[in-house]
Amino acid sequence: MPVHASPSRPSITTMETRSANAPPPTPSQPAVDADVYRGLLHSFDNGFCLIEVLFDEGRAVDFRFLEVNAVFEDQTGLHDATGRCIRDLAPHMEEHWFTLYGNVVRTGTPVRYENVSNELGRWFDLYVDRVGDPDAHLLAVIFRDITARKRADDNLDFLVRLSMRLAPLESERDIVDATTSALGEFLAVDRCYFVECDPGRELIIAGPNWCRPGTASVAGRYPLHDFGGLEWWRHYTSGNFAVEDVTLNAFTRSHARPYDALGIRAYLVQPFHREGDCAAALAVTESRPRAWRDDEMQLVEAVVARVWPLVERARSDLALAASRATLAAHALDLEERVKQRTALLEETAAELEAFSYSISHDLRSPLRAMRTYAGLLLDRCRGLVAREEATYLERIVEAADRMDRLIQDTLVYSSVSRTELPLERIELAPFIEGLIRAYPHLSDVAPGIHLAPRLGAVMANTTALGQCLSNLLGNAVKYVPAGVAPEVIVWMAASRDRTHLFVRDNGIGIAPMDRERIFDMFYRGDGPRCGTGMGLAIARRAAERMGGTVTLASGDGPGATFDLALGRAP
Amino acid sequence: MTSDLAIGHVLYAEDDPNDVFFMTRAFEQLGLREALHVVSTGEQALEYLKAARAASAGDGPSSMPDLVLLDVKMPLLSGREVLTWMRQHEEFDGVAVVLFTSSTQPSDLAYASEHGADGLFVKPADARTLMRVMESVLGSLKVRARGEHLAFVENRLVGHQP
Numbered sequence: 001m002p003v004h005a006s007p008s009r010p011s012i013t014t015m016e017t018r019s020a021n022a023p024p025p026t027p028s029q030p031a032v033d034a035d036v037y038r039g040l041l042h043s044f045d046n047g048f049c050l051i052e053v054l055f056d057e058g059r060a061v062d063f064r065f066l067e068v069n070a071v072f073e074d075q076t077g078l079h080d081a082t083g084r085c086i087r088d089l090a091p092h093m094e095e096h097w098f099t100l101y102g103n104v105v106r107t108g109t110p111v112r113y114e115n116v117s118n119e120l121g122r123w124f125d126l127y128v129d130r131v132g133d134p135d136a137h138l139l140a141v142i143f144r145d146i147t148a149r150k151r152a153d154d155n156l157d158f159l160v161r162l163s164m165r166l167a168p169l170e171s172e173r174d175i176v177d178a179t180t181s182a183l184g185e186f187l188a189v190d191r192c193y194f195v196e197c198d199p200g201r202e203l204i205i206a207g208p209n210w211c212r213p214g215t216a217s218v219a220g221r222y223p224l225h226d227f228g229g230l231e232w233w234r235h236y237t238s239g240n241f242a243v244e245d246v247t248l249n250a251f252t253r254s255h256a257r258p259y260d261a262l263g264i265r266a267y268l269v270q271p272f273h274r275e276g277d278c279a280a281a282l283a284v285t286e287s288r289p290r291a292w293r294d295d296e297m298q299l300v301e302a303v304v305a306r307v308w309p310l311v312e313r314a315r316s317d318l319a320l321a322a323s324r325a326t327l328a329a330h331a332l333d334l335e336e337r338v339k340q341r342t343a344l345l346e347e348t349a350a351e352l353e354a355f356s357y358s359i360s361h362d363l364r365s366p367l368r369a370m371r372t373y374a375g376l377l378l379d380r381c382r383g384l385v386a387r388e389e390a391t392y393l394e395r396i397v398e399a400a401d402r403m404d405r406l407i408q409d410t411l412v413y414s415s416v417s418r419t420e421l422p423l424e425r426i427e428l429a430p431f432i433e434g435l436i437r438a439y440p441h442l443s444d445v446a447p448g449i450h451l452a453p454r455l456g457a458v459m460a461n462t463t464a465l466g467q468c469l470s471n472l473l474g475n476a477v478k479y480v481p482a483g484v485a486p487e488v489i490v491w492m493a494a495s496r497d498r499t500h501l502f503v504r505d506n507g508i509g510i511a512p513m514d515r516e517r518i519f520d521m522f523y524r525g526d527g528p529r530c531g532t533g534m535g536l537a538i539a540r541r542a543a544e545r546m547g548g549t550v551t552l553a554s555g556d557g558p559g560a561t562f563d564l565a566l567g568r569a570p
Numbered sequence: 571m572t573s574d575l576a577i578g579h580v581l582y583a584e585d586d587p588n589d590v591f592f593m594t595r596a597f598e599q600l601g602l603r604e605a606l607h608v609v610s611t612g613e614q615a616l617e618y619l620k621a622a623r624a625a626s627a628g629d630g631p632s633s634m635p636d637l638v639l640l641d642v643k644m645p646l647l648s649g650r651e652v653l654t655w656m657r658q659h660e661e662f663d664g665v666a667v668v669l670f671t672s673s674t675q676p677s678d679l680a681y682a683s684e685h686g687a688d689g690l691f692v693k694p695a696d697a698r699t700l701m702r703v704m705e706s707v708l709g710s711l712k713v714r715a716r717g718e719h720l721a722f723v724e725n726r727l728v729g730h731q732p
Contacts, residue, residue, distance in 0.1 A: 357673060357677070360672065360673040361642075361643045361671070361672040361673050362672075364672045364673075365586055365588075365589075365672050366588075367695075368588075368672065368693060368695045369586070369588035369589075371695045371696065372588070372592055372695055372696055372697055372700075373588075375695075375696040375697060375698075376697050379697070379698075400695070401695075404695065
């Protein structure tokens with residue numbers, strides 16, 4: 001290429017011309033040689049060029065580089081520009097440059113200008129002034145490539161706008177969509193999407209894609225193995241993973257097929273790390289090779305760092321809302337179930353109440369009639385019949401009285417199951433003695449019932465304890481072999497927090513097969529002296545209502561021993 | 571023992587023939603058999619009371635009973651309901667009402683006292699006690715001023731042995 005820059009060229013005389021137009025230097029001020037300025041311009045770290053603007057019919061249409069300095073090539077990317085026209089070097093140079101230069105040539109007014117040349121792919125900040133003879137159409141241009149600064153500004157501006165756009169969004173999908181579309185458009189890529197690796201590290205999951213029209217989404221799940229396994233994933237998410245061309249990159253070329261299937265030739269990935277692990281990555285792809293710039297990598301990194309925490313928050317909000325809803329549903333369900341059960345229980349209780357009311361009325365009416373008639377007969381016949389007949393009538397009256405008591409006791413027992421039973425300290429010896437007196441079936445055999453000395457006291461309820469012990473003692477005296485007088489021994493033993501009252505009889509014992517069933521309601525043992533079958537069931541229930549238990553301590557015979565355990569009295 | 575208890579008449583509603591027999595016998599022994607009018611259902615008691623009300627509204631001699639004895643538990647219309655009906659109609663304000671029940675359930679007692687009965691008795695299981703109960707009821711009926719209610723009594727207050 002011819003080099004035109006020489007001291008004899010008009011460009012030099014430009015400086016001289018200007019010196020000539022200026023006041024002549026005073027003798028005491030030595031004139032600075034033009035070479036000094038030239039040297040300065042050439043060593044300057046700003047770009048410098050001297051151009052001649054070419055006009056066609058009064059319109060600036062091209063310009064020729066007459067002289068460029070050392071950093072010119074760096075700052076513009078134009079090689080061997082000196083002596084050549086811009087239309088030759090960059091055919092699509094934007095029109096605004098010619099308009100600007102033409103104006104400066106015509107007006108002679110220096111201009112400070114900042115603009116982009118897409119043709120050169122750079123932003124410039126420049127100072128333009130006319131030099132030399134106005135008719136020579138010469139301009140001096142001092143400029144800087146401000147592309148990096150400009151991109152940094154634009155990226156920052158993008159991040160600010162993105163933040164504002166995301167601020168009102170709550171759902172993960174909205175956040176992801178807004179982010180990928182904004183970034184995809186801004187970087188002018190084919191696709192933009194988030195990628196995650198599943199917890200088992202077997203799949204990579206590409207989230208919803210933003211795609212340029214005509215580009216297919218690659219959203220979906222892919223076997224990690226297809227892309228090179230965990231080693232690839234670590235590399236993929238190590239940061240600044242930029243592949244200009246998957247067919248050439250050392251990490252991707254052996255797996256070029258899946259990329260090809262997805263229409264990915266170049267891509268850039270930035271990860272988001274949480275506690276050392278890669279939580280997710282943000283990817284942009286191109287179907288053609290693309291050299292990724294540093295500022296693009298930084299931008300993607302900044303975006304994922306800002307956006308992924310928002311996605312995670314949206315997820316946890318959703319999970320929280322879901323668990324709240326589940327909790328609320330459970331609470332509602334529980335409430336409903338409690339309501340149903342309570343209603344059922346109330347119904348059952350009401351039925352039981354009605355049942356016991358009915359028993360109380362209907363069972364007792366005929367009994368009362370029998371007893372009254374027997375009483376009337378006894379009155380009528382007194383003195384008329386033999387003493388033996390009178391005794392029979394008395395027995396009828398007594399039996400009716402007993403049966404009435406039994407009915408009433410049963411009713412009391414059923415109410416015992418339903419009402420609160422306040423516990424109090426009860427001295428056992430006087431209580432049991434009173435019980436034996438009150439119940440004829442016990443008082444009849446009282447000499448056979450032996451209470452150990454110092455029985456002590458228990459925490460119990462008078463009614464329930466009466467029910468319990470009268471049945472245990474009644475049971476004990478009932479099952480004796482024919483011809484044998486009942487012998488019952490009652491004694492006490494204390495454990496840490498319980499008092500055990502043992503009742504041992506000399507009865508027939510309890511067969512092993514019956515031991516589980518004797519406490520069942522209406523279960524009756526064999527034999528001539530069958531009871532109502534409620535005795536032990538009532539005894540156990542009453543004990544349980546007092547927080548105690550009734551168990552069979554020994555049934556092997558001779559006789560059986562029952563154990564009534566109650567709370568210790570203080 | 572009978573003349574000092576002389577009263578107008580008593581309506582007795584009871585579905586159990588045995589109880590009717592015992593009550594009739596008690597009135598007989600008190601010399602008041604003629605005063606006792608017996609019906610066997612709540613409906614009949616209501617019919618009787620309505621007729622009595624109509625008669626007493628006319629010029630003729632009042633046939634309103636002085637005392638109504640009601641069995642609590644009768645099929646269909648129970649003694650409770652007859653009592654409630656009577657206390658809803660002020661024409662019967664001057665009529666004493668005493669309930670009889672087989673039950674020792676506290677609910678009957680509560681119902682009777684809350685609904686304006688003058689007394690409640692658990693039916694005694696022997697004839698002598700029943701007679702004493704009726705003697706006591708009729709005695710208190712005689713001393714009370716016409717138009718006033720009896721002080722509410724339940725079986726224990728008149729010395730009934732349960």
